[in-house]
Amino acid sequence: MSPTVTLPPHPVPARPSRTGPAGAPKIEAEALSFFYGPKQALHDISVRIQPNVVTAFIGPSGCGKSTFLRTLNRMNDIVPGARVDGQVRVDGQDIYGPSVDVVALRRKVGMVFQKSNPFPKSIFENVAYGLRINGMATSRSELAGRVEESLKQAALWDEVKDRLHESALAMSGGQQQRLCIARALAIRPEILLMDEPASALDPIATQRIEELVYGLKRDYTIVIVTHNMQQAARVSDHTAFFWLGKLVEFDRTDKIFTAPAEKLTEDYVTGRFG
Amino acid sequence: MRSRDLGFRLAVGTFALLLVLIVAAIGFELVRQSWLSIDRFGLGFWRTSLWDPVGGQFGALPFIWGTLYSSIAALLLAAPVALGIAVFLSELSPHWLRGPLTFLTELLAAIPSIVYGLWGIFVLVPAVRSLEASMPEGLRQLPIFSGPPLGVGMLSAALILAVMVVPFTSAVAREVLKTVPLAQREAAYALGATRFEAIRAALFYARTGIVGAVMLGFGRALGETMAVTMVIGNNPQVSASLFAPQYTMAAVIANEFTEATDALYLSALVEIGLVLFIITLLVNGLSRGLIWMMARRSPARAV
Numbered sequence: 001m002s003p004t005v006t007l008p009p010h011p012v013p014a015r016p017s018r019t020g021p022a023g024a025p026k027i028e029a030e031a032l033s034f035f036y037g038p039k040q041a042l043h044d045i046s047v048r049i050q051p052n053v054v055t056a057f058i059g060p061s062g063c064g065k066s067t068f069l070r071t072l073n074r075m076n077d078i079v080p081g082a083r084v085d086g087q088v089r090v091d092g093q094d095i096y097g098p099s100v101d102v103v104a105l106r107r108k109v110g111m112v113f114q115k116s117n118p119f120p121k122s123i124f125e126n127v128a129y130g131l132r133i134n135g136m137a138t139s140r141s142e143l144a145g146r147v148e149e150s151l152k153q154a155a156l157w158d159e160v161k162d163r164l165h166e167s168a169l170a171m172s173g174g175q176q177q178r179l180c181i182a183r184a185l186a187i188r189p190e191i192l193l194m195d196e197p198a199s200a201l202d203p204i205a206t207q208r209i210e211e212l213v214y215g216l217k218r219d220y221t222i223v224i225v226t227h228n229m230q231q232a233a234r235v236s237d238h239t240a241f242f243w244l245g246k247l248v249e250f251d252r253t254d255k256i257f258t259a260p261a262e263k264l265t266e267d268y269v270t271g272r273f274g
Numbered sequence: 275m276r277s278r279d280l281g282f283r284l285a286v287g288t289f290a291l292l293l294v295l296i297v298a299a300i301g302f303e304l305v306r307q308s309w310l311s312i313d314r315f316g317l318g319f320w321r322t323s324l325w326d327p328v329g330g331q332f333g334a335l336p337f338i339w340g341t342l343y344s345s346i347a348a349l350l351l352a353a354p355v356a357l358g359i360a361v362f363l364s365e366l367s368p369h370w371l372r373g374p375l376t377f378l379t380e381l382l383a384a385i386p387s388i389v390y391g392l393w394g395i396f397v398l399v400p401a402v403r404s405l406e407a408s409m410p411e412g413l414r415q416l417p418i419f420s421g422p423p424l425g426v427g428m429l430s431a432a433l434i435l436a437v438m439v440v441p442f443t444s445a446v447a448r449e450v451l452k453t454v455p456l457a458q459r460e461a462a463y464a465l466g467a468t469r470f471e472a473i474r475a476a477l478f479y480a481r482t483g484i485v486g487a488v489m490l491g492f493g494r495a496l497g498e499t500m501a502v503t504m505v506i507g508n509n510p511q512v513s514a515s516l517f518a519p520q521y522t523m524a525a526v527i528a529n530e531f532t533e534a535t536d537a538l539y540l541s542a543l544v545e546i547g548l549v550l551f552i553i554t555l556l557v558n559g560l561s562r563g564l565i566w567m568m569a570r571r572s573p574a575r576a577v
Binding site for chain 1: 459479
């Protein structure tokens, strides 16, 4: 789907009408631009993401929502030719600053991917991986305890407690995705980034993920990318709408879906294009 | 259109079948030509060490030993280097260096065996001789370093084989590493992995294929003839020493085939060929199987 074919009836506003609801932000992007080689994927994005809420990024394919999500834990660093302009601050600290420890950043900002990507190891070892490489469990019992706790948080424990040492690849798609969530939670991040976590799952598995996301916001700041507007409406408190690499509008989810400030947002959420 | 399609399929199918038939025919012919020896010595051929063409006594053990010893030693030397090259080329190398380096390592595979042999005789063997001579007395007491420092012998053979196997193994290992999904590395990075830890995760994912790549190099080392014949010393003995001149199956066939005048002698040499054929087929079959399993990414076993 090429975005040039379905041009919006209105031009993208030069400045987004809102950069987010008020309050002290957990994550703050300021004038962020992103380039894949010569191609600019994000234009001058400024947002303020609040702690302990679920923030959804919506927009059509190729609008830059996933790219923006991946700038928040510097996952784009591993893409050759990627370049960032502007600032992203987490807890007030610029994560692209010269003295930043990327490993520590990613420990604090966990991520779940579109396609579940468990390691070809046992269920237990998948969850234990992050704890092991970061030296976060000093004893076997502590390790086992944290694995159990994470699997419980991801609502997976009851299904797998009797087969922790079986291969993770033998699980269903929905279970694999919840395992990836448990794996991300095990190292106790403060922020959880989710890149279309349910797009490859059936409706029932999707619902379980959504319930999980809703429950997790008490302890985590969650940013979820989705191309499914109903999903954004169901799980999120705040919603940001992206279009052609630009942020169009960012506000409370109910406002975005019922009384958006921009005509472009309204056309998108009412399904007039996209 | 349909019948033409069928014709095409039949034609290429025939070629494919032909290949299977050729392998089967080679096997059959090896058995037929070596029947005299098989009949005379039975399984003792695999187990006895006496190789006496004049007395009509033939045992292949020293050749089997020499072949396996040189190939395994070569493997131990080559595998870490080849793996290092593969990891460097696929994960760490700057982009501009990747092409030329890949080209150069693959060029190594194109050098004729005989040229390696000449290099072995004039450069490697003298170097190995002085290395052996400078070995401290304490170490010389160990069985694997015993015997006079001749230069020619197992160590030279293993080294030359290792050099010949490295480009091969590293090329396959690189291909295998390429099949590891980016999502696996991303999963590791997202959990706070360093570059080294992410590479380890990728290697773990690719482990079956990596083993296959190493075994494929092993299969190649087993059958390598010319360069080994020129540096191994060609002495049929079962010795644990890296310094001892020994013999391989391929080398004895190459050296003695023209002078094998009586039927039993000839038959015994062909049987050595048969043994080599069987071992090589098994090793290659196993390694191809492992790589294939990897490419297909069957759900791996839990560890």
